[in-house]
Amino acid sequence: MVMTGNKRSSSVVKAGNAQPKKNLWKPEEDLILRQYVETHGEGNWATVSKRSGSLRGGKSCRLRWKNYLRPNIKRGDMSQEEQDLIIRMHKLLGNRWSLIAGRLPGRTDNEVKNYWNTHLNKNISCCPAAGSKRKSTTIADYSNDGINITKKKNKIGTGKTSSTATTTTDDPMITSSTDRIPKDTSSDHQHQHHKEPNIESMFTSTSTEESWFYDDMDFESPSELQYYQYYLPSFSSNFNAAFAFDDEPFIGYMDSLLLFD
DNA sequence: AATTTTTGCAACCGCCGTTGA
């Protein structure tokens, strides 16, 4: 199936059905939102919603801007490099779509998520219910390692453990305390003693000038390696704990994760 | 050609963290 461009950019109303169930954005609404944000800037979406004259809520405005109207949005087919990166990142991170999208300039988390669920996930035969589209609560919850690092039930963060927090894996190694990935542990006293690696900085920093090898894997930093050792206990136990510096000079445009295999 | 099924994606939903009063 080839679906190109903005096939449904305008509101679609079925014949004889006055109210579309899905409230698609109209070009006029896009124009209003775009003009307002370009004039006043991003942020404060509730205000944007009110003052722009949009009938949309703040969240809807933010989503529309972020996923569709924002400058430098790259649309169209994913390149092979982008596909490879998504696969590799998903293998490492699970359904951390925003984090994965952060490594793909011009791509949004929603686009990456959709692309995974429609194009890539079906090719991963090891995943439960791979290939099916609906009833997907477990489809994308598994990395290839069987590790779930999704956010909704296992929120990264602040040490507040929600009473509703559950894990979606039966892996006994994944517990309610270790499956949370800290966004900023420096402000979290409850987690300071855990020495949890900061995954956010790990995958957003581009300043590293060395590559780190562990087995045949390539890491950007010791802290990245630390992440795998911390969150994937089997990672350490399965290999000799030895890694070496990469003597090769750092290549700025080369994402080391592309080398991860 | 008509109908049914599948696919792809935009948008919504709800949860949770952060922030400020």
Next chain:
DNA sequence: TTCAACGGCGGTTGCAAAAAT
């Protein structure tokens, strides 16, 4: 310290287009 508003995220769904029958 509490609470409401807001923002961000991942999961889910509605529906048109494309493919299959």
